[in-house]
Amino acid sequence: MNQRRIKTIIGKEWAETIRNKTITGTFAMLLVVFTLMPLGFAFGMPLLIGDEITKDPDVEMLNELLVEMFPQFAALSIIEQFQVFMLRQFLPMFLLVPIMGAMSIATYSIIGEKTSRSLEALLATPIRTDELLLAKSIAAALPSVGATWGAFLVFALASRLLGGAEVARYAIDSAAWSMILLITPLVAFLGLGLGVIVSSRVNDARSAQQLGGVLVLPIVGLMVGQTAGLFLLGVPLVIIGAVVLFLIDLAVMAIGVSLFNREAILTRWK
Amino acid sequence: MIHTEKLTKQFGNFTAVEELTLDVAPGELFALLGPNGAGKTTTVRMLACLIGPTSGKATVVGRPLVEGCDEIRARVGLLTEAPGLYEQLSAWQNLLIFANLYGVEKPEAQVEKYLRLLELWDRRNEPTGGFSKGMKQKVAIARALLHEPELLFLDEPTSGLDPSAAKVVRDFLAELKQSGRTILLTTHNLDEAERLADRIGVLNRRLIALDTPEQLRRRLFGRHTLVRLAAPEPALAEIACGVAGVQKVTWNASTLVVSLNDPDVENPALIAALVGAGARIQAVTEERATLEQIYLQLIGEEGE
Numbered sequence: 093m094n095q096r097r098i099k100t101i102i103g104k105e106w107a108e109t110i111r112n113k114t115i116t117g118t119f120a121m122l123l124v125v126f127t128l129m130p131l132g133f134a135f136g137m138p139l140l141i142g143d144e145i146t147k148d149p150d151v152e153m154l155n156e157l158l159v160e161m162f163p164q165f166a167a168l169s170i171i172e173q174f175q176v177f178m179l180r181q182f183l184p185m186f187l188l189v190p191i192m193g194a195m196s197i198a199t200y201s202i203i204g205e206k207t208s209r210s211l212e213a214l215l216a217t218p219i220r221t222d223e224l225l226l227a228k229s230i231a232a233a234l235p236s237v238g239a240t241w242g243a244f245l246v247f248a249l250a251s252r253l254l255g256g257a258e259v260a261r262y263a264i265d266s267a268a269w270s271m272i273l274l275i276t277p278l279v280a281f282l283g284l285g286l287g288v289i290v291s292s293r294v295n296d297a298r299s300a301q302q303l304g305g306v307l308v309l310p311i312v313g314l315m316v317g318q319t320a321g322l323f324l325l326g327v328p329l330v331i332i333g334a335v336v337l338f339l340i341d342l343a344v345m346a347i348g349v350s351l352f353n354r355e356a357i358l359t360r361w362k
Numbered sequence: 363m364i365h366t367e368k369l370t371k372q373f374g375n376f377t378a379v380e381e382l383t384l385d386v387a388p389g390e391l392f393a394l395l396g397p398n399g400a401g402k403t404t405t406v407r408m409l410a411c412l413i414g415p416t417s418g419k420a421t422v423v424g425r426p427l428v429e430g431c432d433e434i435r436a437r438v439g440l441l442t443e444a445p446g447l448y449e450q451l452s453a454w455q456n457l458l459i460f461a462n463l464y465g466v467e468k469p470e471a472q473v474e475k476y477l478r479l480l481e482l483w484d485r486r487n488e489p490t491g492g493f494s495k496g497m498k499q500k501v502a503i504a505r506a507l508l509h510e511p512e513l514l515f516l517d518e519p520t521s522g523l524d525p526s527a528a529k530v531v532r533d534f535l536a537e538l539k540q541s542g543r544t545i546l547l548t549t550h551n552l553d554e555a556e557r558l559a560d561r562i563g564v565l566n567r568r569l570i571a572l573d574t575p576e577q578l579r580r581r582l583f584g585r586h587t588l589v590r591l592a593a594p595e596p597a598l599a600e601i602a603c604g605v606a607g608v609q610k611v612t613w614n615a616s617t618l619v620v621s622l623n624d625p626d627v628e629n630p631a632l633i634a635a636l637v638g639a640g641a642r643i644q645a646v647t648e649e650r651a652t653l654e655q656i657y658l659q660l661i662g663e664e665g666e
Contacts, residue, residue: 100462104448104455111450210446213505216410217463218436355413359373 097219098227105201105231115196119239122189127243127250130182134175134263135254145174161326168258175255179263183325186244186272188308190280193236198287201228206295215354225288225352232287233280240280244272270330278337285344292351363388363513363544364409369418371404378404380568381418388512391535391545393559395552395657400565402548403443406515409546410440423512436464439511443518445502449491453482453501456490457508464509476504480534496527503534514538516547520554532558552653562653564660571660578656585625586649587632589618592642601639605632619649 109115138145145151155173159165165173205211214224252260364386371379379401386392394402407413409422411431420427423437447456454473461469477483480500485493490501499519506514519535520528528551535558539545549555555562556575564571571578579585591598594616602611602620607628610621618636622628625648633646 094465096465097463100459104451104459107455108448108450208446208449209442209444210448212412212442212444213440213446213460213502214463215412216435216438216440216442217460218432218465219463220432354411358407358412 093223093226094219097217097223098230101219101224101227102231105197105228106235108201108204109197109231109235112200115200118196119189119193119235122192123239123243126182126185126189127247130179130185131247131250131254133182134178134251137178138171138174145171151177162262165262168262172255172259175259176262179251179255179259180268180325183268183271186240186247187275187279189240189243190233190236190276191283192308193239194232194280194283195287195290197232197236198228198284199291201232202288202291203295206291211357215357221353222349225349228288229281229284232284233277236280236283237277240276241272267325267327267330270327271325271333274330274334275337278334278341281341282337282344285341285348288348288352289344292356363390364392364420364422364546366409366420367418369405369408369420370416371401371408371413372416377567379408379565382565382569384563384569384572386544386546388544389542390560391539391547391558393555393562394546394548394565395550395555395562396548396565397550397661401567402565403517405565406440406517406546406548410438410515411435412440436509437511438513438515439506439509441502441506441514441516441519443521445495445498447490447498447501447505450489452487453477453490453493453504454486456501457504460505461508466509469508472508473504476507480504494527495523496530499523499527499531500534503531507538511543513544513546516545518548518550520549520551528554552657556653564657566661570663575653575656578653579650585622587620587622587625587629588614588645588647588649589620589633589636589641589643590645590647591616591618592644595641598636598639598641601635601641602632605635608632 151174154177155165155170158173158177165176168176205214215221248260248264251263255263364384366385367383368381369379369383370377370381382401382405384392394405396402404413408415408427409420411422411427411434414428422430422434425431425433425437427434448459451459454477457473457476458469461472466472474483477486480503482497482500482504485497490498493501503519506516516535520531523531532554535545535547539558547555547559559575561572561574562578563569573581589602594613596613598618599611599613602608602618605628607623608620609623612619620632622632629646633643636643
């Protein structure tokens with residue numbers, strides 16, 4: 093692999109992404125919303141509703157569930173239990189940023205090259221298709237994963253500042269950290285692998301985004317599952333999820349690599 | 363520089379290029395002519411190692427297709443049919459990307475050289491999306507030349523350009539030819555091919571003719587000398603027929619149309635014989651078939 097060529101493509105991708113207001117705007121909005129929303133629910137609602145929140149039967153039921161899974165929760169006040177529950181509830185939302193970010197960058201990148209007809213000139217250079225795919229993958233995955241980790245760090249620090257040490261310790265425990273550190277890169281690679289596959293079939297970034305919309309469903313399912321009390325995020329669940337995702341990533345990337353060869357791109361991609 | 367033997371490309375059951383055999387010598391400008399769908403772009407893509415042949419073999423810059431593709435791509439330049447620039451990026455950024463991809467030793471200096479040569483230096487920092495078609499084509503030409511390729515493939519270089527932009531590009535191609543670079547040009551523009559090319563190949567999925575424009579003309583139409591007289595004099599036709607090398611004589615109003623084996627050699631004897639017979643000659647010209655006539659004849663024969 094030629095590092096100069098890979099670095100050149102990464103630089104080109106980022107130079108183009110920065111100039112794409114649709115991507116940068118959506119990306120920034122997702123980060124702000126997904127960081128502030130859980131903080132608002134966890135710390136804003138008790139301020140607005142006060143003690144009434146502790147009398148809500150649903151909150152009571154979920155707190156009981158938490159205490160059942162983590163007996164040490166009983167030491168927290170009802171409000172603190174609510175805060176921990178809300179903060180944990182929104183954790184899977186952080187996975188939307190890498191999957192949507194990586195997919196957006198990958199689809200805009202490939203579809204952009206298709207519509208501007210720049211791929212042929214690019215493929216006529218000595219760059220190998222695996223170098224090109226790797227460079228595009230890194231260019232899409234790095235900002236998505238980095239931004240997610242950055243946003244989560246802000247979220248963790250804000251939780252500590254607003255909720256205190258105990259709330260932060262229970263809300264952002266080892267399960268949360270392992271999910272962010274382990275699952276984030278895996279979903280980013282899933283997003284960009286699917287981005288490559290979708291981009292090979294369509295010529296319009298919006299169509300690609302719509303097809304990619306189905307990707308968020310499993311993550312929404314995670315949130316709904318937690319809310320319904322079906323499960324709570326724990327380290328074993330994260331590890332199982334990571335293994336499953338890794339296998340899916342391998343399959344998706346294998347399909348992406350098979351689609352990404354010079355002849356297929358020039359003659360079979362629509 | 364290019365050697366192909368029965369090079370064939372099929373897409374499923376469709377044969378895009380059939381048993382193409384040709385040689386392009388170093389320093390030659392070779393034009394590939396053909397109607398839409400004749401396989402010109404497919405041929406260029408095969409020779410530039412973008413797609414693989416279905417059968418046959420070829421060497422480009424001395425390296426075999428398929429096995430030698432990494433080296434071929436590094437040593438040839440390709441101007442694609444569409445400029446295909448990164449339109450949000452400047453001309454400078456576009457060219458620097460490709461200079462780095464081609465592994466150019468001093469990329470900035472090389473980019474500057476071509477931006478100045480193609481008179482784009484003053485607008486180097488503007489996004490190429492705002493450039494005219496002609497300017498975009500110039501950037502694309504610079505992109506194909508950055509690594510100083512030995513062989514240049516130009517796929518429809520003036521397609522879609524207005525006449526003045528096309529002239530700028532054509533003049534630049536003439537300069538490139540003078541510099542001794544080997545060029546394979548595909549075009550619909552017969553005038554362009556005639557002005558620039560040393561040899562022409564007419565492709566309609568398979569190669570139906572291959573020669574210099576002059577030889578194609580002779581082969582298909584022969585050469586005619588037109589002798590315009592003050593008035594038609596039937597006896598002069600018999601005089602002309604008696605001159606060595608004359609194959610056929612016809613009248614077109616008051617003009618004698620004489621088919622000759624080699625007008626350069628036989629015209630003096632013909633004119634002397636006519637003058638000696640008292641012909642009042644007003645003008646002597648040579649009728650030359652245009653490349654358009656040659657092309658239409660070849661494509662027409664192919665379709666029959």
